[in-house]
Amino acid sequence: LRLAKLPEYESLVLAFTSLVGWGYMFFFTMPFRFTGPFVIMIYKMLFNDVLRFCIIYTIFLTGFSQAFFILFNENGFGGFLSSIKQCFLCLLGEFDLDYYIEGQHPLPSVTLLIFHIVVITILLLNLLIAMMGDTYADVKKSARKLWHLERARMALEVENGMSSSERKSDVNKYWVDIQGERYLQVEDVTYALGYLKEDEADKESVVEEQTELMYKENTIWTAIFNADKVAIDELIHRDPNVVDTRGAVGECPIHMLFLYGTEAHLDIARDLLIRFPLIATQIYNKPNYYGENILHLAIVKREANMVDWLLSHASLEPYKHGLLAARATGDFFKIDQPSYYGETPLGFACCTNQWDMVEILLKHGADMDSVSKRQL
Incomplete structure (x- = not known):
């Protein structure tokens, strides 16, 4: 700039260079777990949410500015810039009501001002806040x-x-x-029962993911949560493979129907099992509850009638032995946990003192000689 004989611009360039230089410090905070996700949030909010807001806001700003420019009989480009300034100040809550009342068209001007405040200050700003909230939730979920x-x-x-x-x-x-x-190498991991063991942060994210899936619209999880058979049928009609969908802890839709366990949920479960009998073989496939099947769940929920139905219905006959022999060996069922129930459905029934359930299982061929890791 000095060579170009423009020294008066040195301070201006130095000011912006200093800002960009300090902004580069964010690059060095990205690898840290404590700050990295928040830097990503800022980036996504600026270049996604704020950018979209600015595009929409520019259209409204130009339209309202031109309307006020015409109502106040402004002249020239300077008058239009003045109108833009007044509209922008309205966004910040800084406006002079008397300025609009004392114009040539007070009633239309005030009406337009109120409409401008409702659309810009109330609608668009709150929409921006909502978008930023969604971005925060998305980034936090995968932090x-x-x-x-x-x-x-x-x-x-x-x-x-x-x-x-x-x-x-x-x-x-x-x-x-x-x-x-x-x-x-990004992280040390340990193994338990042959599967990766999740740390505490993972468990928190799993709970968040389960909750989000439950309340997310137009998903199989929401339909199951609401016991909405019509919605479930529509989703299956669109994609029959939706019955094989996996959730945050390795569960399938049929597992959630048994977990909720109301009569409405169990009726839907029976209908799905008759239509898709192969889903009776589905087990939790992630470490925490690995191996647990619908027979385990029916026993835990103390649904004796459902257990008898599962083991006696003709369409499920080919899978009866698999249901009875399944072993729940996930972290939740380790032998040193209070929730250790002997792994097999028969073990579950015995450990929870459900002797009527034991009779049903034995009647259908449960193996009394089968032992767990505790030799029970």
Whole structure:
């Protein structure tokens, strides 16, 4: 700028450069679990929610500004800019009512002002807040995954600026060697019963995910929660594979029907089992409740009639042995947990003192000699 003999612009450029420079600090906060997701929230809100708001607001601002420009008989481009300024101040709640009353058309001007306040200040601003709330919820739900992703992106960017020898140096080691290949390590995990064990943060996110699925519109989970047979049938008609959908803890729709356990839910469960008998074999397929099936759930809910129906209905006969032999071996049913019930449906019935249920299971061929890991 000095060479171009424009020294008066130095301060202006330096001010914006300082802002951009400090803004770059956000890049270095991205890999941290404590701050990374919030930086992502800000980015998504600015470039998605606020951008959409600004586009819609610009259209309304231009329209109202031109309307006031005509009502107040403003002249020239300066008059139009003045009208835009007045409309923008209305967004901030700063407007002079007397200015509109004392114009040539007081009634239309005040009416237009009120309409402007309702549409812009009340409707659009609250819509922006709602969109930001949705963005916050979406990012929070996947905060852990986003944190890992940003760590990986930053490591890749740093690696691209290093030579091959620097990358492999033990001093700069940020990777692990697995069978001769380099991998970025983002988290240590442990194993339990052959499956990945979730940490406390995962469990919280699972609860949030389950709750969100339950209240999300037009999903199989919402229809089941409401015991809405019509909605369930419509969803199945659209996509028959919806009966195989998996939830946050590895459950299927048939499991949730048994868990809710009202007469309406169980009626829907019977109907689905007759139409899709193969779903009787579905088990929870994630670590916490791995192996639990609908027979386990019916016993836990003390539904003796439902247990008898499951084991006697003709359409489920090919799957009866599988139902009786299933073992619930998830983390929730470990042998050192209060909820350890002996793994098999017969064990569940015995451990919960349901002797009428035991008789039903034995009548249908439950194996009395089957033992669990506690030799029970």
